[in-house]
């Protein structure tokens with residue numbers, strides 16, 4: 001013990017107020033501000049394992065948060081210790097830490113919830129805390145708060161449960177103590193007192209002056225009032241609600257100053273010296289007469305008859321106090337309900353439907369419950385509070401001391417049993433059904449007739465006369481404890497934290513907690529709807545039979561049992577708070593006080609178990625499952641098992657921690673935290689590579705999926721396109737099935753079919769031509785082909801398509817008598833030429849006016865054979881003029897786009913042959929097609945169709961204009977510079 005205390009002392013002097021016993025944190029109240037809660041401290045503990053950094057409350061909060069985040073295990077932090085040891089401060093520090101390390105993405109909604117979570121403390125402290133002789137800001141209620149987290153592990157809400165508000169303080173305080181802070185805060189705000197009819201100083205209000213310490217230097221009520229108003233606004237209370245809250249506080253102050261006067265020993269009336277009643281009526285929004293009669297009489301229903309009975313003065317004061325306590329209690333409950341509604345997960349979910357779908361409940365609970373209390377005068381409330389501490393100690397023993405040692409035994413670990421005091425026997429003494437103190441109390445309350453606190457004491461004396469942890473004057477009259485005190489009403493319980501003498505005075509009343517129905521009905525019918533909503537049970541009619549309400553002891557016992565079930569369903573973390581002195585002074589380390597607390601909190605046993613025991617135990621399955629991810633192990637262990645002792649031992653071997661490990665029947669035990677860190681560190685490293693592998697898998701899976709979708713889309717598109725094309729072709733087929741498609745409009749195609757459609761059109765045209773050609777007599781087929789060929793070159797010459805195409809093409813026109821009257825001379829000349837030049841046949845012949853190199857006109861017969869072109873003089877027996885022109889020398893033709901019969905044959909020599917055919921019909925197309933056919937093998941042959949033809953005459957370039965004029969015959973006229981005009985008789 002000494003060594004432990006010396007250690008605590010040394011640390012305390014060096015401002016190290018936190019110390020670990022295993023995972024249990026011991027916190028010594030420094031009673032001064034220490035610079036260990038700032039932002040840099042938060043960051044240094046964030047994400048760290050518990051033993052990585054010096055002992056700190058942040059490390060416990062982080063551990064509770066990490067276990068939730070990493071293993072999805074709900075956790076709870078149980079803070080216990082004497083009154084004033086720093087429990088409430090600890091719970092606030094934990095909350096601040098969790099708010100600081102979460103909401104990294106700075107979401108407004110999470111920020112709002114976090115703000116509310118912090119502000120609720122201010123409201124609860126105002127209405128639930130008061131100054132006691134042990135603590136200036138003592139919580140007079142037990143608080144358990146669940147913090148809810150979303151799937152990202154950000155706080156999204158919470159729920160507060162409260163336990164046994166010490167409402168007797170509303171009407172009675174011991175010397176040196178105050179009522180709840182709320183009363184003094186309201187009275188500190190001079191500006192608004194008028195509104196509530198509060199004209200006096202705090203010392204003048206009976207309900208708050210009994211401790212004779214309304215003003216305390218360390219408490220600034222005015223500043224606290226401003227803070228609580230701000231907190232109300234942040235949490236979302238309306239102005240009307242805030243005003244109602246203060247009205248109720250003011251009503252209680254007024255009620256305390258109401259006095260009664262005795263009339264005849266059985267009746268009493270209200271002393272009307274001040275205007276309290278008027279103000280109570282105004283503030284409660286109830287009729288004054290109703291309030292007055294509720295305070296001085298009772299309405300009773302018996303055998304369907306309703307009648308009023310007057311109260312004597314004692315009953316009237318009892319009723320007044322009961323009303324005040326109930327008003328305060330209901331207000332407190334309403335505040336907690338209101339805060340819970342604001343923090344409720346459902347509310348959050350309604351606003352965030354996204355989270356509704358993927359939300360799962362992650363919780364960290366924080367329990368800050370009143371510490372063990374030993375006062376000069378201990379009553380029913382202290383019994384409940386100390387019973388609650390017994391229950392928590394029992395849970396601590398179960399989870400930390402008993403379970404651990406039992407486990408070593410069952411796992412066959414060599415273990416020297418460490419003795420500890422198991423307080424189950426004390427818990428049973430208080431709570432056991434039928435025979436426990438609370439059951440005895442309930443029974444006494446149910447007995448009809450006059451039963452007093454003393455009778456109740458007699459009954460428990462009888463029940464527990466041989467109990468080791470119970471005593472009273474009647475059972476041990478010689479004991480020095482009973483010296484100089486009213487022994488008739490006292491009994492003693494030897495709690496785990498010390499012996500406490502209780503006075504049974506008022507036990508029955510406090511347990512029954514009777515509040516006359518008249519008050520309930522009165523307040524239910526208030527015109528203030530907020531107030532009325534706090535009293536739903538006032539709705540019942542007088543004559544309706546109501547079940548006897550549960551007693552305070554039963555309610556409290558039930559809530560303690562459910563609290564202990566709730567805590568044992570979560571992974572607990574313990575903070576054991578120690579109060580270093582009773583002077584509330586920094587730097588005083590009162591060894592005796594501390595020794596007392598250490599021994600009663602079972603900390604020494606805790607140290608012994610820890611020292612001899614192990615810091616971590618885990619089943620082989622879980623161990624292998626968790627650490628098989630470690631890099632060096634991964635390749636060796638099969639991913640699906642076996643998850644047994646051998647695999648676990650293999651992992652420990654690989655990490656060289658085998659010396660620090662003990663193997664049990666089903667579990668592995670690790671002695672030092674350092675080995676656990678090593679495992680965790682390696683696991684985190686391994687996780688990173690696993691994450692990369694997972695990411696790769698997910699990425700490739702996503703790519704594969706996209707690729708598949710694309711392929712599928714392309715397939716579908718192809719099918720659809722094919723379907724469209726097929727439908728289109730079917731349509732064409734139907735359209736062109738029976739005839740050659742003359743006069744049929746080509747159907748419009750989809751844009752995707754444009755290319756194919758153009759091809760189809762070409763195919764169709766070729767097919768159509770073929771069909772038309774097949775219908776022609778064989779004789780006309782070659783002419784038809786020639787016409788097609790001409791059509792290809794003469795697209796720009798519409799007159800070809802108008803007429804020429806329909807004419808019969810005869811080629812050698814000069815053998816026709818109607819064309820040539822000097823037929824014999826012509827044939828004779830041709831025969832000579834054939835003999836001389838050896839050509840096969842004459843393909844085309846015509847009379848023409850030729851333009852010579854001097855830009856003069858000559859009348860000639862132009863003859864096209866399969867080898868040469870000849871220019872024959874018409875006038876001189878078709879005598880050949882100059883030499884023939886070989887077809888090989890021809891590079892192209894130029895013709896006009898009009899109906900003129902001008903032909904320009906371009907030659908290699910750049911001295912073109914220019915002639916105008918003397919014919920009534922258009923024979924340009926016929927000439928062009930013969931030439932094209934003859935030159936079809938030549939790659940450089942071209943046909944130009946232009947309005948004004950360009951030509952070379954003895955290597956000079958000329959442009960031939962067409963002029964239609966009143967002339968009799970065709971003329972070529974040389975114009976200025978390079979112009980030649982072809983003047984034609986205007987007979988159009």
Ligand SMILES: Nc1ncnc2c1ncn2[C@@H]1O[C@H](COP(=O)(O)OP(=O)(O)OP(=O)(O)O)[C@@H](O)[C@H]1O
Pocket residue numbers: 029030031032033034081082083084085086087088089090135136137138139140369370371577
């Ligand atoms: N970590 C701390 N740092 C500085 N002062 C502290 C710390 N913890 C507690 N105190 C001081 O001790 C006082 C009492 O602490 P607190 O109210 O938390 O005790 P408690 O155990 O909750 O008491 P009760 O059971 O009566 O509610 C605080 O008002 C504060 O002045």
